[in-house]
Amino acid sequence: MKFLKNPLILASIYLLFSFAILATFFFTSYRALETKQEELLDIELQLTISQINLDFESVRSVLSTLSNHLEVDFDDADFLQYIQQVDEKNEIIASIYFGKSDKTMINSTGFVPPVGFDLTTRIWYQMAIASDEVILTPAFINATQDRVILTAAKAVYGQDETFLGVIAVDVDIRTITSIVTEKEIGKSGFAFLIDLNGNLLAYPGINQTIIELDSAAEYEPNLASLSGSGVIHNFQIQNKVGVVSYKVITSNNFILGVFLPIEEFTSSLMILSIIFSALMIALIALAVILTIIYYRRIRQPLAMLLEDIDSVDMTKTPNYRLPEPEKDDYLNIRLAINRILDTTDFYFNERQKAQHKLMIENQRVVLLMESTADIIFEIDLNKKFVSVFGRGLDTLGIKPQAFTGKTVMDLFGDDGKARDIAYSKALKGIHSIYDWTYIKNNQKLYFESSISPMYDEFKNIIGAVGISRDISEPMRKQKEIEYISIHDFLTGLYNRRHFVEAFSELDEEDNYPLGMMMIDLNGLKILNDAYGHDTGDRALKKVADVLKLVSREDDIVCRIGGDEFAIILLNIDVQTLDTMKETIQLRLSNILIENIPLSVAIGYEMKKDSTLDLEDVIKNAENQMYRNKVTEGRSSRNNAIKAILKTLTDKFVDEKTHSTRVSELCKKMGIALSVKSDDLKELEIAGLFHDIGKISIPDDILYKPARLTPEEFDIIKTHTENGYHILRAADEYSNLAEYALSHHEHFDGRGYPRGLKGKDIPLFSRIICIADAYEAMTSDRVYRKKMSDQDAVKEIVKYAGTQFDPELAKIFVEKVLGYPFK
Template sequence: MFFEQKQNESEMKKMNIKKDNIKKDQVSFFEALFRNNHEIMLLINPDTMKIEDCNQSACLFYGLTYEEMITLKISHFNCINEDLLKKEVKYAKDGHKNKFYFKHRLANGEIRDVEVHSSPVQVNGRDYLLSIVHDNSELEADNKLLKKENRFLEKRVSERTYELEELNRQLVTAKADLERELIFIDALFESIPGYLYVYDEMGRLIKWNKKHEEMTGYSSAELSQMTMDKWYEGEDLIRVLAAVDEVFKTGYGEVEAHLITKNGEKLLIRSNGVVMTLKGKKYLTGIGIDVAERRRLEAELANESKLLETTLVSVGDGVISCDQNGDVLFINRVAQELTGWSKSEAMGKSIEEVFHIVNDQSHKKTGNIVQDVLRTKEIKELETDSLLIAKDGTERSIEDSAAPIMEENGDVLGVVLVFRDFTEKKQKLEQIEYLSYHDQLTGLYNRRFYEEELLRMDTPENLPLSLVMGDVNGLKLVNDSFGHVMGDKLLIKTAQIMKTACRSEDVVARLGGDEFMILLPKTNANEAKKLVKRIEKLTENEMVGTVAVSISFGFETKNSSNVDIQQIFKKAEDYMYRRKLTESLGMRNKTVGMIISTLFEKNKREMCHSERVGQLTEAIAEKLGMDCKSTEDLKTAGLMHDIGKIGVSDSILNKAEMLDQREWKEIRRHPEVGYRILSSANEFAEIADHILAHHERWDGSGYPKGLKGEEISLEARIIAIADAYDAMTKMRIHMEDLTIEEAIKEINRCSGTQFDPEIAQVFIEMILENS
């Protein structure tokens, strides 16, 4: 345990002011550190346990989106006793850093063992709990963290050479017997400033340092008779015993209490304790510092704290130490698992035999990293394509670094290797690299790869170099009509056709949207033209749903090194757009026909409604004395007035109950969708405006534009009456249809508000004449 005395209120107030100023200066730094950190970070409200914020690493680990994460409490992931989670929050709320072990359930149901480091933080004047989650199930960490740890270790070697050298000598030469371990503990206790102790499970003090005797005033003989309850009384004793119980449960604890010295003086100390196991027995060991010591040792304690933190973070890495001759002196548990060598087998063996590294591609032995470190006295890292061959032949990709163990005079005593299993991370990096050069939808190369490959291919050796540019006809129309899922299927089918038609050495890429590009090295114009014909032949009978696959192509060939490749690209693009002007129009006209057919096939009620509206609009046009062409166009517009409903789901079109606000909003989009569909095809462009306005009202309260009076086209006003009449008498789902007399009465009532009063009168007369 570490002990430190509370400062008086005025000192604390000054420190808080200073901390507030620092926080204000470092807001942007904290934000960047939080967002970009590879560690899994959560910002938690300590009162509600709600996750207020998280970084991208947290979303990837738990398998949830950012929006999902910030709706949850941290207890959502917790699979063990809630009391442990409450203790973690309590420690943080009391202003203490802490570490706990949990089992967290991910979004896919997988249970992970995690180590959670929590600290209280203040952001924008509010208190939060910052939790850093380490995945102990994976036994790997970030390469960036490893480099940071190595840089820190290098710095620590130079700053605290004597202490680290003594520690390393003790570690690498330690044997399994208790006597040597206790010698090491004695040396460690005396080398670290502060009041140190070791208690057994019965609460008896069995080890201490000189500082312990000096601070408490007890002699060595007296201390050997002391138990933990002799140092504290009252609430302090209760608090200390609770902390001790917590240490033996979780492995770590922290407490503040008044320690009573031999002369009766009370020292307010802070103690941090951990559990140490020797020969199957557990011991409580820690360090405490009083106020007087704190000021003098503040800088040194900060360094010791960093060392402890770094050591804890590095627990999941393999560590092997060797001497100047390259013989193994120390190997930790993780290193034993990764190499397949037990401690007894590895001790004294050559590092090259235990740490057997080969090249990932050639399987040939790589250079000796230990000898490189001994020669240069610098930290070295393995190449990223290194494989560790375990004793049983198992191969693992690893990350590795080696650092020298230095004496004060600069001599190298040995080398320490720190490494980890890199296999899964390497696979993820390869996947990321693949995605960085490939289009996620089609699997073709993306624009980035195309641009880099174009630069690489633009050499005399690849001449003639042909560029073929393709553009999918009618993609926007398909997206507007059938939705983006259908549009994506059209793009995927296009990519498959182009890939099938090309050679293995050709580069087929999707530049974005509906544009594709093919790079053809050592291909003349005639061969490029044959490729285009081959692709066009493959698309002749290809359909995606009811939509035919149609691609407009343009191509150009570079025959001379003096020609700028961007000029070739521009010519291919211009040629493609010239062809698209003619090819795309025919494609759009066909697609519009398919759209109306699809709508009528999936909803017979809409088909009958559209046919009746077409007949009514024709009859009104004849009644008004319109010419034959206008009458025929108006009939067509009436037939197609609801074509935009192709984008409305069947569940809404056929819903028997009243529609809710969201469903009405989707229905009200159909005039705009219909307009976009029809305006894209020359054959129907003239009636598109009438379709857009057929739900406008005479008084200006309609949609989508809120047109009023004669701002609405005559044709749209006619369609509005015909559509409303048929809907009232033949299309009412939520209630019974109106009779002809009731419908006429309703149209007469809405004359001058919803309908053009003159057309309404003509329509009523026409209906009465035919009744």
């Protein structure tokens, strides 16, 4: 390519190439012009690729030469001198280093890895040993933060195929990006370079003097979408639309692209016919001018610049700087190089300052270790404590001096065996995490510890360092969590999870006969509906207390569901089970919750040998319990309803009078309607129980002496639904639930709770509605005096057809009360 340095040849090539392109464009269509422009972009791209590949080929050549040198024989000192010479001769190379298989390194810069540095974990090392070829890493900022580099590396093997290590070269990325940034694409086009991590390495507007990696996605989002190779039209970049040609280069390490705005891309077609001849003349003149400019403005200044750069020697003349003539076309480069020299000098001075800061920082670390809440310790190769720091020692109540020169066995005896084993592992290069305990003032303290080996610069173990943390409080919380996970929060009994696990674990021959008792609390739903869940919870706690009191010490008492309990009984017999059953039922029957005696259904089963499956044991016990619940539960629920009504009427005398009178009026109404005797009895009872849902209404609202607020009236209206739920739970009164629910529905559909209308309202509910209203109007209330019978009749007549069934209202007034309906 030396002939390209001759400006005359370059000018001739430029003229011929330009004439050929212009002539072709002049006689072809827009598509042909577009194709040629794409080819032009591709040529620019390929030229740039060739220049970049030349640099990388030189790096690969260096690596191959060094690899061949290593494969034959080498001495560390001679090889260091050799790579330093190679480093100095190659401007593109920032440093050369050989990572040997024993994890040591030879570096042309004299860099010595610190303690703990494992070169086998470095990406260039891992990529090299995974490939037979020279590999290139992604671009990154070097450790000294003064340049962006990439690493080329190659695995080296001896003549006997023995792995020797990895030879690597750090390449200053600016030698690559300068080719791209200096590349001119047309008049307004440019080239760009992106690495495989999406970092924008070369791009107009990026300051190459600032050491940082710019993300293409953040800097120019459209560039982040490029992958592979190709040409894209109407591509928007820098707020311009144009054509971009791009290609993946150097083994998929970079994407190199060139961009030309659409105005320039298509401008030749519009003006080609007018300026073709003049352009040829201009091209010839331009070639001459460019040749002159090349000599005067490029070649001569560049030669001077290179001569001045060769004079740079930081080892001998660190204060030397390149001359900065004002009319030099490469003044910016000279200024940039001088800034780099200034930076290098600055970092040398900063290194001196850093050493001083390091000394201060060491003092800070010691103070930090002494003030930490943990215990930090160091042991020597004999497992003796060298130093111990931290306020955690206050927890132990032991002074740091008590540790020095002693082993953990000396200090803690047999309690230190587990820690002694961990120390031995650490001195063999094994990191360990372990727990230990310490008794202080009859209280057990828990500690979590970690210990790791310490190495010198030759990777020899010289001791170990560890840290211990007091975890007593987290352990206490953990035990609380474990308790909660197997206990019922309400009763404190074991929960269903523990029941299942314990029953399975206790299924052993030594525990036979193994008993299973299932207990179900009768009427819990009625208690919840009538008095609220707090009352139901109180009943559950009472049952739990009785079960704990009656069960034996080794028995396991559990709450396995909402109202279900279970007891696992070891080495039990039938007689004992029967006695326990009777005792439980007797004790609970003497406990009253809101005037309701507690009642449970109980079933049990025994496993006498391994032939009976655990699931069958539980199933048999549950079946027996459910059979008892069918008989005992019905009676219990019916009694509960009666007890609720008694509680309500005993508590409020007016309510008792009201319920009794409504019941009597309903009976009279049934007789007037010729209702059958069985239905008449049901209507009478429905009238008695119609307001049972008021048991759940707060007393201060139920008998408030003043007018109710809208919110309070909404609460009052819930008594119909509460009564429905209470009555539905009892078999004997389940038919009455619908009557209690609907007795405040109005004939015109404006009642509550469901807004039923006309005959959709049950007959008995329509009767209760009339009787309830009449009784309320003719009785004194805390907030008003009663009406006369005549005034109450007028109200019945007035609201017949709206609030009341008109037919039933007429019968009630005429046949039950004996007044004319008018």
